[in-house]
Amino acid sequence: MRYLSIEPTKPKVAVFDFTSCEGCELQLANKEETLVDFLKAVEIVNFREVSSAKSDDYEIAFIEGAVSRSDEIERLKKIREKARVLVALGCCACYGGVNKLKNAFDLSTANREIYGNYPKDSMPVRAIKDVVPVDMEIPGCPVNKEEIERIIQHLLLDINYNFPVYPVCVECKQKFNVCMFEKGQLCLGPIARAGCSAPCPTGGLGCYGCRGPAADPNYDEFFEIARRRGFAEQEVNERLSFFGGFNGIAMGVQK
Amino acid sequence: MLFKLLDKDEFKNLVNILLQSNEVIAPKQVGVNVTGKTLHQYLPVTSFDEIDLTYETTQYSAKTYFLPYKENLSTYRFDEKDWKQEIRYRQEPRVMLGLHACDIHALLKLDKVLARDNFPSPYYIARRKNAFIIGIDHEPCEGGFCRSLGTDTVNNGFDLFLTDLGERYFVSINTDLGYRVLLQVKTKDVTEEDTRKYLLTRKSISDAFQTHVNVQNLPNLLDLEFESKVWNKWGQKCLSCGSCSMVCPTCYCYGVTERVSMDFKSGAKVKQLYSCNLVDFATVAGGHNFRPNRETRLKYRYYHQHRGFVESYDEPKCVGCNRCGRVCLAEINPPDIIRDIQMEER
Numbered sequence: 095m096r097y098l099s100i101e102p103t104k105p106k107v108a109v110f111d112f113t114s115c116e117g118c119e120l121q122l123a124n125k126e127e128t129l130v131d132f133l134k135a136v137e138i139v140n141f142r143e144v145s146s147a148k149s150d151d152y153e154i155a156f157i158e159g160a161v162s163r164s165d166e167i168e169r170l171k172k173i174r175e176k177a178r179v180l181v182a183l184g185c186c187a188c189y190g191g192v193n194k195l196k197n198a199f200d201l202s203t204a205n206r207e208i209y210g211n212y213p214k215d216s217m218p219v220r221a222i223k224d225v226v227p228v229d230m231e232i233p234g235c236p237v238n239k240e241e242i243e244r245i246i247q248h249l250l251l252d253i254n255y256n257f258p259v260y261p262v263c264v265e266c267k268q269k270f271n272v273c274m275f276e277k278g279q280l281c282l283g284p285i286a287r288a289g290c291s292a293p294c295p296t297g298g299l300g301c302y303g304c305r306g307p308a309a310d311p312n313y314d315e316f317f318e319i320a321r322r323r324g325f326a327e328q329e330v331n332e333r334l335s336f337f338g339g340f341n342g343i344a345m346g347v348q349k
Numbered sequence: 350m351l352f353k354l355l356d357k358d359e360f361k362n363l364v365n366i367l368l369q370s371n372e373v374i375a376p377k378q379v380g381v382n383v384t385g386k387t388l389h390q391y392l393p394v395t396s397f398d399e400i401d402l403t404y405e406t407t408q409y410s411a412k413t414y415f416l417p418y419k420e421n422l423s424t425y426r427f428d429e430k431d432w433k434q435e436i437r438y439r440q441e442p443r444v445m446l447g448l449h450a451c452d453i454h455a456l457l458k459l460d461k462v463l464a465r466d467n468f469p470s471p472y473y474i475a476r477r478k479n480a481f482i483i484g485i486d487h488e489p490c491e492g493g494f495c496r497s498l499g500t501d502t503v504n505n506g507f508d509l510f511l512t513d514l515g516e517r518y519f520v521s522i523n524t525d526l527g528y529r530v531l532l533q534v535k536t537k538d539v540t541e542e543d544t545r546k547y548l549l550t551r552k553s554i555s556d557a558f559q560t561h562v563n564v565q566n567l568p569n570l571l572d573l574e575f576e577s578k579v580w581n582k583w584g585q586k587c588l589s590c591g592s593c594s595m596v597c598p599t600c601y602c603y604g605v606t607e608r609v610s611m612d613f614k615s616g617a618k619v620k621q622l623y624s625c626n627l628v629d630f631a632t633v634a635g636g637h638n639f640r641p642n643r644e645t646r647l648k649y650r651y652y653h654q655h656r657g658f659v660e661s662y663d664e665p666k667c668v669g670c671n672r673c674g675r676v677c678l679a680e681i682n683p684p685d686i687i688r689d690i691q692m693e694e695r
């Protein structure tokens with residue numbers, strides 16, 4: 095179907111999972127009312143969750159998850175060689191995600207804690223861009239299917255896609271929410287990137303910043319607000335490190 | 350203006366009559382904040398008991414019922430050769446019950462821009478024309494400085510306006526429609542004693558204002574203080590989160606994006622309210638940003654409120670509700686900023 099005289103391309107798409115919960119992949123298979131059209135718009139050639147096809151001939155590779163094992167590095171490099179466009183899909187792929195929390199511990203202790211006497215091959219968690227060059231990053235835990243649809247449309251029509259750069263507060267206000275701080279809860283909304291439509295504050299949970307920082311976030315003032323409202327540095331810093339998007343940012347540390 | 354007296358049980362009858370054939374939006378308690386203060390919002394109600402007319406203020410203004418945060422301006426359907434456009438204006442009747450004077454003034458200001466200026470918005474006008482507005486007097490809200498801006502009382506922009514005299518309401522009738530609606534319930538004529546009581550109530554409200562902001566000659570003062578350090582002081586604090594504009598009853602800036610359906614057979618132009626404090630507000634094609642700094646963006650928001658709008662419409666855009674001041678986590682608020690600017694000149 096031509097749109098505004100542009101004939102969309104129908105690229106061969108592959109989706110691969112690395113260290114993750116596969117929830118972002120599940121999002122790709124979500125939103126049933128438009129799923130058929132979504133799957134028609136591209137040619138899925140390799141995507142374990144939706145198809146038995148297993149081709150190595152693809153143009154766009156979506157990478158879900160972070161890298162936490164040596165065999166994943168080799169696999170990722172091979173995918174990078176084959177893909178024309180490599181997209182990091184979701185928070186784990188973009189920032190390391192929740193998996194990255196283990197980097198704060200001694201790895202052999204962490205391994206023993208989880209696997210007991212059967213330790214697994216494991217290394218510090220890395221984001222995809224720390225291993226191979228990434229052409230596009232789609233943040234979120236999980237990714238937002240509506241946004242994915244828009245991104246795919248832009249890719250097919252070869253039009254640049256612009257992610258929102260403003261903080262979650264905008265979308266949170268547009269949901270008529272009572273501010274989480276007003277309720278006495280910590281929230282990363284003022285410094286975290288929007289595009290999610292603020293589902294967490296809308297559901298009563300302060301933002302954890304799964305989409306990473308907004309453009310030019312005002313950390314100094316944010317920490318001042320957290321301090322004034324009685325939140326301890328440890329609580330704020332744990333929140334900031336939860337998804338790995340605020341790498342190197344911490345309250346009480348001079349920049 | 351005509352005046353009538355309305356007993357409170359008759360007022361309840363009036364609301365029930367309005368509820369029968371209209372959507373009614375009214376102040377409703379939605380919770381309490383961390384300090385135990387009650388929080389209200391203008392929300393659709395289905396019974397009289399849900400309404401709380403004693404509310405101090407609402408976090409969100411009544412604006413969103415006239416300028417929704419997101420609005421579908423136009424949808425398109427394509428086939429290979431042609432396309433069809435469909436536009437829908439919201440025309441269903443709606444009662445806005447219990448608006449304070451500041452919110453009515455805000456609509457009057459929006460009218461100047463969106464209903465009467467060079468580019469009237471049919472989307473706004475349709476919503477505005479089909480709204481029946483009942484205002485109500487109230488004790489000053491915390492931090493509110495509407496009295497300084499002359500928006501604590503209102504003479505038009507509503508159908509009915511209530512002042513609570515205890516057992517009954519003193520009703521100002523401003524439109525034919527308001528008069529005819531009021532005919533459906535029992536009203537009484539105003540006696541001299543009622544008039545005296547009304548004026549006393551008005552005076553006690555007037556005298557209760559704690560927050561005063563001197564806005565005299567403010568547009569010129571702002572021009573003179575364009576380079577003031579005051580902007581840096583407050584700009585450094587700004588989170589650029591846009592919350593002030595979202596809750597502002599008169600901020601109307603927006604962006605339009607195109608949405609395409611996944612089958613590429615239809616599309617829509619979607620309008621979304623935006624804020625001049627957001628980092629990319631002044632980013633243009635090619636990526637250049639005319640206002641890359643927080644302090645510049647914050648300054649221009651104040652310039653639109655208290656200078657630019659005055660030059661265009663002979664009055665500030667701000668109604669003094671202080672919703673922006675209350676919502677701002679960084680505690681940026683108009684009374685403090687304007688006071689700082691005035692101190693610069695001494």
